[in-house]
Amino acid sequence: xxxxxxxxxxxxxxxxxxxxxxxxxxxxxxxxxxxxxxxxxxxxxxxxxxxxxxxxxxxxxxxxxxxxxxxxxxxxxxxxxxxxxxxxxxxxxxxxxxxxxxxxxxxxxxxxxxxxxxxxxxxxxxxxxxxxxxxxxxxxxxxxxxxxxxxxxxxxxxxxxxxxxxxxxxxxxxxxxxxxxxxxxxxxxxxxxxxxxxxxxxxxxxxxxxxxxxxxxxxxxxxxxxxxxxxxxxxxxxxxxx
Amino acid sequence: xxxxxxxxxxxxxxxxxxxxxxxxxxxxxxxxxxxxxxxxxxxxxxxxxxxxxxxxxxxxxxxxxxxxxxxxxxxxxxxxxxxxxxxxxxxxxxxxxxxxxxxxxxxxxxxxxxxxxxxxxxxxxxxxxxxxxxxxxxxxxxxxxxxxxxxxxxxxxxxxxxxxxxxxxxxxxxxxxxxxxxxxxxxxxxxxxxxxxxxxxxxxxxxxxxxxxxxxxxxxxxxxxxxxxxxxxxxxxxxxxx
Amino acid sequence: xxxxxxxxxxxxxxxxxxxxxxxxxxxxxxxxxxxxxxxxxxxxxxxxxxxxxxxxxxxxxxxxxxxxxxxxxxxxxxxxxxxxxxxxxxxxxxxxxxxxxxxxxxxxxxxxxxxxxxxxxxxxxxxxxxxxxxxxxxxxxxxxxxxxxxxxxxxxxxxxxxxxxxxxxxxxxxxxxxxxxxxxxxxxxxxxxxxxxxxxxxxxxxxxxxxxxxxxxxxxxxxxxxxxxxxxxxxxxxxxxx
Amino acid sequence: xxxxxxxxxxxxxxxxxxxxxxxxxxxxxxxxxxxxxxxxxxxxxxxxxxxxxxxxxxxxxxxxxxxxxxxxxxxxxxxxxxxxxxxxxxxxxxxxxxxxxxxxxxxxxxxxxxxxxxxxxxxxxxxxxxxxxxxxxxxxxxxxxxxxxxxxxxxxxxxxxxxxxxxxxxxxxxxxxxxxxxxxxxxxxxxxxxxxxxxxxxxxxxxxxxxxxxxxxxxxxxxxxxxxxxxxxxxxxxxxxx
Numbered sequence: 001x002x003x004x005x006x007x008x009x010x011x012x013x014x015x016x017x018x019x020x021x022x023x024x025x026x027x028x029x030x031x032x033x034x035x036x037x038x039x040x041x042x043x044x045x046x047x048x049x050x051x052x053x054x055x056x057x058x059x060x061x062x063x064x065x066x067x068x069x070x071x072x073x074x075x076x077x078x079x080x081x082x083x084x085x086x087x088x089x090x091x092x093x094x095x096x097x098x099x100x101x102x103x104x105x106x107x108x109x110x111x112x113x114x115x116x117x118x119x120x121x122x123x124x125x126x127x128x129x130x131x132x133x134x135x136x137x138x139x140x141x142x143x144x145x146x147x148x149x150x151x152x153x154x155x156x157x158x159x160x161x162x163x164x165x166x167x168x169x170x171x172x173x174x175x176x177x178x179x180x181x182x183x184x185x186x187x188x189x190x191x192x193x194x195x196x197x198x199x200x201x202x203x204x205x206x207x208x209x210x211x212x213x214x215x216x217x218x219x220x221x222x223x224x225x226x227x228x229x230x231x232x233x234x235x236x237x238x239x240x241x242x
Numbered sequence: 243x244x245x246x247x248x249x250x251x252x253x254x255x256x257x258x259x260x261x262x263x264x265x266x267x268x269x270x271x272x273x274x275x276x277x278x279x280x281x282x283x284x285x286x287x288x289x290x291x292x293x294x295x296x297x298x299x300x301x302x303x304x305x306x307x308x309x310x311x312x313x314x315x316x317x318x319x320x321x322x323x324x325x326x327x328x329x330x331x332x333x334x335x336x337x338x339x340x341x342x343x344x345x346x347x348x349x350x351x352x353x354x355x356x357x358x359x360x361x362x363x364x365x366x367x368x369x370x371x372x373x374x375x376x377x378x379x380x381x382x383x384x385x386x387x388x389x390x391x392x393x394x395x396x397x398x399x400x401x402x403x404x405x406x407x408x409x410x411x412x413x414x415x416x417x418x419x420x421x422x423x424x425x426x427x428x429x430x431x432x433x434x435x436x437x438x439x440x441x442x443x444x445x446x447x448x449x450x451x452x453x454x455x456x457x458x459x460x461x462x463x464x465x466x467x468x469x470x471x472x473x474x475x476x477x478x479x480x481x482x483x484x
Numbered sequence: 485x486x487x488x489x490x491x492x493x494x495x496x497x498x499x500x501x502x503x504x505x506x507x508x509x510x511x512x513x514x515x516x517x518x519x520x521x522x523x524x525x526x527x528x529x530x531x532x533x534x535x536x537x538x539x540x541x542x543x544x545x546x547x548x549x550x551x552x553x554x555x556x557x558x559x560x561x562x563x564x565x566x567x568x569x570x571x572x573x574x575x576x577x578x579x580x581x582x583x584x585x586x587x588x589x590x591x592x593x594x595x596x597x598x599x600x601x602x603x604x605x606x607x608x609x610x611x612x613x614x615x616x617x618x619x620x621x622x623x624x625x626x627x628x629x630x631x632x633x634x635x636x637x638x639x640x641x642x643x644x645x646x647x648x649x650x651x652x653x654x655x656x657x658x659x660x661x662x663x664x665x666x667x668x669x670x671x672x673x674x675x676x677x678x679x680x681x682x683x684x685x686x687x688x689x690x691x692x693x694x695x696x697x698x699x700x701x702x703x704x705x706x707x708x709x710x711x712x713x714x715x716x717x718x719x720x721x722x723x724x725x726x
Numbered sequence: 727x728x729x730x731x732x733x734x735x736x737x738x739x740x741x742x743x744x745x746x747x748x749x750x751x752x753x754x755x756x757x758x759x760x761x762x763x764x765x766x767x768x769x770x771x772x773x774x775x776x777x778x779x780x781x782x783x784x785x786x787x788x789x790x791x792x793x794x795x796x797x798x799x800x801x802x803x804x805x806x807x808x809x810x811x812x813x814x815x816x817x818x819x820x821x822x823x824x825x826x827x828x829x830x831x832x833x834x835x836x837x838x839x840x841x842x843x844x845x846x847x848x849x850x851x852x853x854x855x856x857x858x859x860x861x862x863x864x865x866x867x868x869x870x871x872x873x874x875x876x877x878x879x880x881x882x883x884x885x886x887x888x889x890x891x892x893x894x895x896x897x898x899x900x901x902x903x904x905x906x907x908x909x910x911x912x913x914x915x916x917x918x919x920x921x922x923x924x925x926x927x928x929x930x931x932x933x934x935x936x937x938x939x940x941x942x943x944x945x946x947x948x949x950x951x952x953x954x955x956x957x958x959x960x961x962x963x964x965x966x967x968x
Binding site: 491515519610626629631634644678680682687695698699702715718 | 730731733757760761764765768769848849851852868871872873875876879880881882883884885886887888889890910911912917918920921922924925926928929930933934937940941943944945950955956957958959960961962964
């Protein structure tokens with residue numbers, strides 16, 4: 001193994017695997033996620049991987065769904081992990097062309113926490129970096145990546161270049177990522193995208209961390225609610241082109 | 243007007259308005275884009291705005307479609323503008339719940355240029371920042387933003403937090419953004435998102451510019467093709483979890 | 485109430501509400517679904533409504549997930565209801581611009597049953613009609629409808645004209661469908677679409693029922709697997725244009 | 727060739743190829759469309775195929791864009807073909823995971839004509855059947871099909887079961903449908919879906935034609951605007967569950 005470049009050793013990352021299957025069954029998505037995890041670890045990043053299906057996580061829009069009568073909710077402890085990390089990677093299989101229901105549930109729960117603010121009055125995910133890993137045996141990688149990355153940036157994550165990596169077989173039923181006949185380990189396109197994604201997440205996370213995240217000029221909820229508008233003007237206050 | 247903060251004066255931005263309509267008709271999307279343009283100009287950013295429908299731009303996947311027999315192609319000159327800029331904002335109206343055909347044509351043409359490399363061997367859009375502005379009279383803002391932002395990051399742009407701003411009326415036919423009865427200029431939600439989007443694009447663009455873009459460790463096509471793999475390893479080279 | 489037209493009295497319909505919330509909380513989506521249910525009942529259709537969140541339904545891709553170690557799975561009994569019905573309506577709220585995770589789970593479970601065949605060797609949902617009802621307070625109705633209707637037709641449902649009805653408020657946080665200030669009950673656009681959707685589902689379901697579904701010429705899995713190809717020819721068997 | 731079953735001889739179909747390329751270049755999408763056309767012709771259906779890129783069709787939302795100053799608009803004559811047909815099939819390549827800009831332009835133009843009414847006061851596309859054929863070399867078939875079929879049903883087309891057929895290669899650059907190394911002519915999954923799609927479109931079109939389309943009870947714009955509501959009731963007129 002190459003020695004770490006030393007640039008990323010203060011970073012931490014959380015990988016959430018949203019396979020429908022629990023850990024007693026093979027997750028092809030984990031197979032691809034593991035390649036990204038391996039790079040990060042080699043580069044000195046602290047990595048935690050969570051298999052969401054192993055946990056008891058209700059559907060819902062509260063930070064803690066036990067408040068709505070559910071007996072158990074493992075989300076708050078998973079949220080604590082990711083809110084403490086610099087990088088979040090969501091891994092999702094494809095079902096019917098879109099992300100898994102488990103991935104959608106994770107997006108909803110992330111959103112439910114998104115009203116929290118950091119100490120600069122920004123949404124809590126500001127300064128963190130997001131990416132997505134997708135596997136399937138036929139089609140839908142871009143649709144899944146698009147929906148996941150949109151949601152992440154919409155609640156405050158930053159998305160570096162080419163932050164999606166995927167593996168797919170030919171259209172129709174066929175071997176999955178870890179099946180030997182898929183010969184996926186030699187699929188250069190996927191390997192390259194996975195590598196670029198992983199390094200770009202680390203580069204952007206390191207850059208943002210070195211600056212303690214984003215300046216809060218122009219993006220602080222707290223300041224906005226106190227009437228600050230920076231250089232924004234309403235239409236009636238300025239001459240307009242349209 | 244507030245004085246510029248001085249932080250963004252070296253930045254330049256290109257706004258592409260992908261309305262179906264030419265400049266002889268009102269573009270509601272331009273109306274919302276203008277608010278973002280106003281902020282950037284106030285902060286010292288050099289801004290150029292292009293109304294795509296005013297130009298002769300063939301559908302196609304070549305950098306210059308005159309090579310395929312089209313008489314005229316204004317895309318190369320527009321591309322020159324944006325490849326020289328730090329920030330790209332695509333403004334799109336919504337038709338049938340997704341981006342306009344003009345916006346899709348722009349995405350295709352951007353993609354056709356994406357094989358070009360910068361002097362670090364990275365895809366040409368590395369180091370640039372992307373965002374999206376959407377208007378419609380009923381529905382589809384997130385779908386448009388999702389498709390546009392996905393495409394931009396996939397070809398190398400970076401997406402800062404909350405890089406989408408939109409205005410919509412109630413479901414069904416109704417007033418558009420600039421129609422007086424829409425009272426859109428007082429719609430706080432849209433004004434705030436537009437402000438946050440604009441500042442976040444400027445912050446990230448300034449940060450990336452200060453570092454001369456991304457380090458090319460782990461993301462250089464040139465290096466990859468020369469056999470460099472950094473810390474990437476194939477599945478058979480490492481012990482795996484899945 | 486008007487007397488039923490008598491044309492639809494042999495039909496039955498199942499409505500699945502995929503709100504994240506259980507019945508102890510108000511579902512705005514149910515509010516809009518109820519208008520469709522009311523029409524159907526007035527026209528003599530037998531209607532059953534299921535609130536999915538009240539049931540214990542694991543994520544997964546088996547017809548009965550107790551086979552994979554889950555203690556309880558209410559899906560098989562819900563599946564029995566809908567496989568016996570002529571019409572399926574899925575009601576979904578919008579979260580982050582796409583269908584709820586509960587709706588996605590239902591799609592996955594429907595898909596897991598889709599390998600079953602009817603007595604003509606066709607996929608089990610052939611001859612049934614699908615539609616979708618969506619509510620949200622800002623945006624995403626078309627994206628949700630698109631994903632739901634695509635999935636339904638892909639596994640064998642027929643989609644009549646304008647089979648989606650939705651209510652939305654203005655972009656951004658605001659009143660939901662049943663909130664008094666939304667004045668949703670007078671929103672003509674939604675009322676009309678809801679009415680057209682409901683009648684079109686009944687018309688197509690009655691038409692298909694009168695013919696005992698689709699002829700199995702050209703669409704029987706069983707026949708295809710036995711080598712029947714009807715008028716299909718491979719490319720090398722015919723002269724082609726392209 | 728098998729003799730036609732005789733059931734479909736009164737039907738007519740229009741296929742619109744929305745490739746970005748003009749007829750002087752090979753369209754892989756046409757290759758797959760041709761298989762559906764061959765079946766229909768064998769079954770006696772009158773078929774017309776239009777290569778949209780060969781025509782001069784402005785972006786826009788008027789039935790005839792020469793009214794807005796464009797020199798030429800071939801859309802009105804294409805519209806005449808399809809408004810006279812029973813079946814519409816849109817063929818689209820995939821660019822960046824979604825339909826081609828030419829396909830999106832066609833959707834917009836179809837939509838612009840959708841305000842026309844038939845002699846029952848219904849939207850003009852009522853009684854017609856829609857389907858979609860997609861090719862690409864890696865990913866996005868379901869996303870394209872979903873967007874196209876949604877649009878068609880939303881403006882009045884009926885969608886039969888499994889009305890989407892696609893061919894894709896493995897993720898990443900690779901051979902296209904008609905490239906010899908793709909061996910696509912033996913890809914059973916695509917051949918079967920293409921066959922089922924084609925027959926289901928013919929079955930549903932024949933069924934609707936035999937009934938002269940849909941009864942206008944519950945779906946006539948004209949009647950609605952004259953105050954007819956059939957069995958629809960507003961929320962305040964009925965007792966509700968939610």
